Amino acid sequence: MRFSKAYIPTTKEAPKDAQLPSHIYLSRAGFVTQVAAGLYNFLPMGKRVLRKIENIINEEMAACDAQEVDLSFVTPAELWQESGRIEKFGKELLRFRDRKENLFVLGPTHEEMMVNIVRNRVTSYKQLPINLYQIKTKFRDEARPRFGLMRGREFVMKDGYSFHSSTEDLDREFDAMEAAYKRILERLGLAFRVVEADSGAIGGTGSKELMVLAGSGEDTLAVCDSCEYGANVEAARRAPRSSVPEAPSADFARFKTPAIKSIEDLSNFFHVDPYYTLKAVVQRAVYTESSELVCFFIRGCDELQEVKARNSVGAIDLVDATEAELIEIGLIPGFIGPIDQDKIRIVMDNDTKGATTMICGANEADYHFVGVDLSVMNEAHFADLVSVQEGDGCPHCEGKILHTKGIEVGHIFKLGTVYSAPLKAEFLDENGRAQPFIMGTYGMGVSRLVAAVIEQHHDEKGCIWTHATAPYMVNVMVSNIKEESHLAYAEELYTALQSNGIEAMLDDRKERFGFKMSDAELIGFPYTVIVGKELDNGLVQIMIRKTCEIISVDASDVLNKIKELCQ
RNA sequence: CGGGGCGUAGCUCAGUCUGGUUAGAGUACUUGGUUUGGGACCAAGGGGCCGGAGGUUCGAGUCCUCUCGCCCCGACCA
Numbered sequence A: 001m002r003f004s005k006a007y008i009p010t011t012k013e014a015p016k017d018a019q020l021p022s023h024i025y026l027s028r029a030g031f032v033t034q035v036a037a038g039l040y041n042f043l044p045m046g047k048r049v050l051r052k053i054e055n056i057i058n059e060e061m062a063a064c065d066a067q068e069v070d071l072s073f074v075t076p077a078e079l080w081q082e083s084g085r086i087e088k089f090g091k092e093l094l095r096f097r098d099r100k101e102n103l104f105v106l107g108p109t110h111e112e113m114m115v116n117i118v119r120n121r122v123t124s125y126k127q128l129p130i131n132l133y134q135i136k137t138k139f140r141d142e143a144r145p146r147f148g149l150m151r152g153r154e155f156v157m158k159d160g161y162s163f164h165s166s167t168e169d170l171d172r173e174f175d176a177m178e179a180a181y182k183r184i185l186e187r188l189g190l191a192f193r194v195v196e197a198d199s200g201a202i203g204g205t206g207s208k209e210l211m212v213l214a215g216s217g218e219d220t221l222a223v224c225d226s227c228e229y230g231a232n233v234e235a236a237r238r239a240p241r242s243s244v245p246e247a248p249s250a251d252f253a254r255f256k257t258p259a260i261k262s263i264e265d266l267s268n269f270f271h272v273d274p275y276y277t278l279k280a281v282v283q284r285a286v287y288t289e290s291s292e293l294v295c296f297f298i299r300g301c302d303e304l305q306e307v308k309a310r311n312s313v314g315a316i317d318l319v320d321a322t323e324a325e326l327i328e329i330g331l332i333p334g335f336i337g338p339i340d341q342d343k344i345r346i347v348m349d350n351d352t353k354g355a356t357t358m359i360c361g362a363n364e365a366d367y368h369f370v371g372v373d374l375s376v377m378n379e380a381h382f383a384d385l386v387s388v389q390e391g392d393g394c395p396h397c398e399g400k401i402l403h404t405k406g407i408e409v410g411h412i413f414k415l416g417t418v419y420s421a422p423l424k425a426e427f428l429d430e431n432g433r434a435q436p437f438i439m440g441t442y443g444m445g446v447s448r449l450v451a452a453v454i455e456q457h458h459d460e461k462g463c464i465w466t467h468a469t470a471p472y473m474v475n476v477m478v479s480n481i482k483e484e485s486h487l488a489y490a491e492e493l494y495t496a497l498q499s500n501g502i503e504a505m506l507d508d509r510k511e512r513f514g515f516k517m518s519d520a521e522l523i524g525f526p527y528t529v530i531v532g533k534e535l536d537n538g539l540v541q542i543m544i545r546k547t548c549e550i551i552s553v554d555a556s557d558v559l560n561k562i563k564e565l566c567q
Numbered sequence B: 001c002g003g004g005g006c007g008u009a010g011c012u013c014a015g016u017c018u019g020g021u022u023a024g025a026g027u028a029c030u031u032g033g034u035u036u037g038g039g040a041c042c043a044a045g046g047g048g049c050c051g052g053a054g055g056u057u058c059g060a061g062u063c064c065u066c067u068c069g070c071c072c073c074g075a076c077c078a
Helices: A021-028 A044-063 A077-083 A085-092 A111-118 A167-188 A263-270 A306-313 A323-328 A446-456 A484-499 A513-523 A533-537 A555-566
Strands: A032-036 A039-042 A074-076 A095-097 A103-106 A130-139 A154-164 A192-196 A206-213 A219-224 A230-232 A253-256 A278-286 A291-299 A317-320 A345-349 A358-364 A367-372 A381-383 A401-416 A426-428 A434-436 A438-445 A474-478 A504-507 A527-531 A539-544 A549-554
Touching (some): A021 A446, A039 A044, A044 A154, A044 A446, A077 A085, A077 A103, A077 A111, A111 A154, A154 A167, A154 A446, A167 A192, A167 A206, A167 A438, A192 A219, A192 A401, A206 A446, A253 A358, A278 A306, A278 A323, A278 A358, A306 A317, A306 A345, A306 A381, A438 A446, A474 A484, A474 A513, A484 A504, A484 A527, A484 A555, A504 A513, A513 A527, A527 A555, A533 A539, A539 A555, A549 A555
Parallel strands (some): A192 A230, A291 A345, A345 A381, A474 A504, A474 A527
Antiparallel strands (some): A032 A039, A074 A103, A095 A103, A154 A438, A192 A206, A206 A401, A219 A230, A219 A401, A253 A367, A278 A291, A278 A317, A401 A438, A426 A434, A539 A549
């Protein structure tokens, strides 16, 4: 492409609404423009990057025998009523009626549609497994779109769905998809981590997220400093403590603790490590039709992880209980304990199971119990409730957990029969019995990946595209187009690059050197060949965007040098 | 949905507090000229429903009411 004919509207100043580097540089370099909150146009450069990523996904999917389809963006609301998700999705589903007053939604994801196209058509175990996917615009009317392409309302997602006759076969496909997703991210040149994720309300037997590591990521990850283990903090586990503080020695007793309410006060009052105290966190658990107060007990040194707590009681939401609510049901804030507790539903953290010499509230104002043996609670409801902290032990090795930030670019999920059962999508097994499909789902945020590449690869001058994502690999820049011999040389090189299969731009604009260099850096072509006054000495320069290093090369050898660099 | 901020030229912004010539700057754009290895210079131009509606006033970009939009924090969501 000739720059003089290209539509690449670069600007010196960033739009005032842009905050993240990806948003700033993709806007300034003319890759995208904003239309409205969470809606973006892809201009020629942006579209090329998008297509690069799509092509890589298509290649890797083909290698796994996944087949591409293209389902209607507008989907009948009845399908969503059938699966029950029309209520669950709420306002995120953009609904509208056509001229005949039929209700439709813009597809935010396509489980229902995908199940719909195989049900009653795939009817035998002999036709399984099948893996179908599409790369398509999705629409979710997010409450708060933000960060440019990172969290748009309209976005491009690769969504894949697999159908199996057994959980073993689903496991195999799940692993194959994980491997394919890893290859895709490796090819894109991204540093990432595969982490265990919360399966949440959707259920299923497990899910993993693919996280591109970047400080601007919205998710916090717990990762091991020495092995591959990583998890979203919502789902992170930790090793049992290898050493615990010295246990206090105390017989069971009811102890007067006037106005001692917080864990810190309690710890100081008894000169005991918070590890041996029991923290009570009361929350109102909200369900579809009702709500109730629940008290979560964890060790005083731990923090409650809200998603884990929510999952432990199957709630849709947890909100902090007020003191008034506690008092109303007869609890005494600051002195709540699990012993002989019948006023509230309780959930105990796994780490408190069988704990001894504990201190906990006595359910009586100004009194705590000391020397408590929690094995009396062995019949209680136990669950993993705590937030994994930095420095905790890795559950898989001797390493330590660190926290880091990530951008979720992929999420793969073992769905089981969560959708196939309610939608009655069934096949006949070897015994002639009808079974619902066992399903997996595999998502990848394609437009989000465009932003993720820049979050990970930019500097103060602009974008730095990786080889696989660059809109063009090489930019041939003519320093002064009035020098006819220079322009002629550049034209020749430009043609030669293309005939060698290297995508190239020719900057033939009547602009000054500095202006064109700044554009080249802002747009972020991996390599810019500078054709200028050194050509009279038989030399041209190659600017390597990643390092901004400029190397001199014999003018007759540039093509080979570029080929070498592109390896 | 709660809290905060902002809407003036294509873009970034001044002017609004304290109402009063023809609404400004930088940048971008057009034309001519000089330049040509780090976003050049000179000259001449074009470009505005001051987000929208209503009100106060002799007079509103500026004051009041309502409304729409965008951004940030949180809630929510993947």
